[in-house]
Amino acid sequence: MVYATWWTHKNNEKVLIAWMLVTAGLFLYFMANFLYFLLRDYLGLISLPSLVDTLYIVAYPLLMLGILALMEKPYRLKLKSFLDAIVVSVSVMFIIWFPLIWPVIEPSQPDTTSMIFSISYLFLDLLLLLVTQVVLFSKKKKISIIPLFLVSLGIFSQVVGDMVFAYQVVVSNLFYLWLANTFYTLTIIFIALGVLSYINNVDIDIKNKLSFYSVLSPYNDWISYLPLVLVLFTYSLLIITTPDTALIWGVGIIVVLVILRQVIFLNDLKRAQITLKKNKEVISERKKQLDFITSNMLDIISESDVNGVLKYVSPSTQQLLGYSPQELVGHSLYELIHPDDREKVRQIIEKSSNVTEDLRVESRLKTAEGKYIWIETTGKPVVDEKGFRGFIYSGRDITEQKKSAEYIKKSLEEKEALLREIHHRVNNNLQVISSLLSLQSDNVRDPRDHELFVESQNRVRTMAMIHEKLYQSDKFNSINFSDYLKTLINRLIYDYSQELGHIDLELDIENVDLNIETSVPCGLIINELVSNSLKHAFPHGRNGKIIVKFHKIKDKYVLMVGDNGIGPLEKSVLESSKKLGFNLVKSLIKQLDASLEILESEGTLYRITFAELTYQKRF
Known part of the structure; x- marks a missing residue:
């Protein structure tokens, strides 16, 4: 408990006061136990009241305050469950105490003071158990339910242990002493487990566990009758024993608790019936609204099982296909699909169901008139805890x-x-x-x-x-310009081959597409420059080389055309503005919005840089 308090100080400040009070109470309780056994077994001193009784009486309020501090505002209880737990706990205590233990203890008490101290601890245990159950059945708690549940079990074991120990004091017997120590040991174990579950933040959804049990055993809901059975058994104590005032009052209190429980139950039942009626009205209204929407929508909504058998079809199928929903439910969806589309649809559905992914498919569906219309269908696989169980489809006429x-x-x-x-x-x-x-x-x-x-x-x-x-x-709107250039240049060389010696081609042309707006002027420029080189760069059958390079650099194209011919003669001829060819090149360069450079080289080399022209609308 000291470690739990230290851990709370480091990790959960909001419950620190609660753990400090509980730790202080358990420390006083431990000291009281230690002094009791020291005084009784070693010193032989037994007096009422004593220091031990004082420590016990102080310990219980600290424990109760510490446990109550675990509740969180607003303070609200699950009354029906709380009353069930109280009825069960008190009834079990009475069944054990009055017929078995009290008849033995009562004659052994010398006076009223001794009797009060004999049963005061049992009363304090029951009060502590009540406080723990108040927190356990509160709707908002500062810690999870598992630590509180384990502490409740520990306190219950403490109550039973105190009763057995009280009986053993009067009827000295090793078996009863062993049994009392067993319950005390269980108390320590349950409280230790509660502390460990708190430190490790262990939480179990008990409500789901009980729901799972009720699903497995729908006809074995005997737990709900346990409070009534125990009350009847407690009430029978008035018949099978000689009742005293305490028993009569105890049974009366239990009967009052049961009546209060039934009043709360009937009130809850009435509220549940009112809520159920309202929910039915809301569901009915929403169903009407849904029927109205699905009857007037343009899409078909349907659901099929794993075999493709239709389980639901929206009323909109009446106006789209001419079938009522009742005519289609229970039939395979493949019956409506055009024979040529069935295999394609089947493969898509199987693939989607295997990987549980949405599907989309276009197919022809048969109408009630025997015609076929195109439907675009989207499907979502339905998967639950049992696995794949079908599709939900949405179909639209396309x-x-x-x-x-x-x-x-x-x-x-x-x-x-x-x-x-x-x-x-x-x-x-x-x-x-x-x-x-x-x-x-x-x-x-x-x-x-x-x-x-x-x-x-x-x-x-x-x-x-x-x-x-x-x-x-x-x-x-475009051509492969590299293929076009190679064809054009080879054709030009062939046309001039009778007047030339051996001419090599040095081609470095990138594989690009050019639109027609750019290809025509660019092709004419290459035609003029290559033709000019073939006519003037290699006189008297001189051997030589034609150079053509074409590359795209970023958003620009770079065209290089040249030769290794006589150079200056060619340049002097071409730069004459009276030549149609050079004027045509200048005009085409202007049309391309290009730049022309004449580079110094072994012969003559032109570099033209331009961007691809965009299509200009003619109208």
Whole structure:
């Protein structure tokens, strides 16, 4: 107890005073016991009243005050349970005391004072037990119920031990002495267990344990009849014994307690009936409201068991599917699902039930008219202490959404086909223009004029290749620019191959997509610069190298085009503003909002930096 008080000082200050009072009371009680055995067994001094009696009488109030201090405001009792416990405790004491112990003790008392002291300790024990039960059955306590319950058992053992010890004093017998010591030992054990359970914060929901017992044994609720049985047995003492005033008063008090208990019980029963009636009215009103909501809602709410058999279907199924709830309950939900969707739905439900996760599935359900409508169903698995026991579903008609989605899909497919056809026709038209320029160039005799026709033909073909890539691609607003560049450069080298020596390609092109707004001007720039290198950088069949690099750096693109040719000659020719090619490059760079740098290198190297153009709405 001293350790418990110290522990309370460190961890639970609000019950420190209570534990100090209890510890002080137990200390005085221990000292009284020690002095009693010292005076009686070693010194042979027995007097009434004595110092021992004083210590005992002081100890009991301290214990009671300490236990009462464990109650918490507001002070409210569970009266019915409290009265049951009092009736049981007092009845057991009377059954043991009056027929067994009191007939032996009463003749042995020399005077009234001796008799009062003989029964005063029993009275104080009963009063202490009463106080403990007051705290035990209070609605708010500062500590858990287990320590109080164990202390109550300890005090009960103390009362029984005192009665047996009083009997043993008159009828000296080792068995009764051993029995009294056994009950005293149980008192110490129960109180020690109560202290340990308090320190270790042990708490058990006794109410749930009793509920579990009543579920297991619904026909063995004999405990509720125990107070009545004990009262009847106590009342029979008036018949089987010679009643004295104490017994008559005791039985009268017990009868009054039982009557009070029944009054409280009837009052509680009346209040429970009133509450039950109100609850039934609330439930009925809510049921009507729920029926009204589920009858007029657009969704279907249903519940199925583990086998997919419907246990509940909301009334809204009448207006959605044409079935009444009674027609569907007891039938498998798979009976309504379109044959082509059943296996898919079954697999999704099995997977969800195995991992107890929510599901979402779209399927066709059969209406009462034999038609099928699309329903989007969400399901939540129901799991209790016994495991998985079914699903709760919410279904919504999505037939119109499905039709709209199908229409949009068909419309997109038509537009994709139209765009593909447009790019294809643009490519064909540009190829026709390129062919016309090629045919016309065959009739031109002047080499300079023939070169102009070839350059125009390459420019048209450069744009045609973009549209060719577009209608071959799954995307209609961008192309794979790296693939386009490789095709374009190889085609240019092939066109000029008759006039060139051996030309190597140094290509370092990142795999990126560019939209058509950026691809066309960028392709034309590369066409002009590569064509210019092929025409001017390698005179007289000189061998050389064409350099093309293309990379994305953050949100910018860097294009480098050059050669290892003669360099200055090429630069002097290109920088002439009278050249259409260079003017076209300057115009395209302006269109791209790009920057152009001519870098010093072995030949000539251009670096163009730009960002991808955004689509500008035409209307």
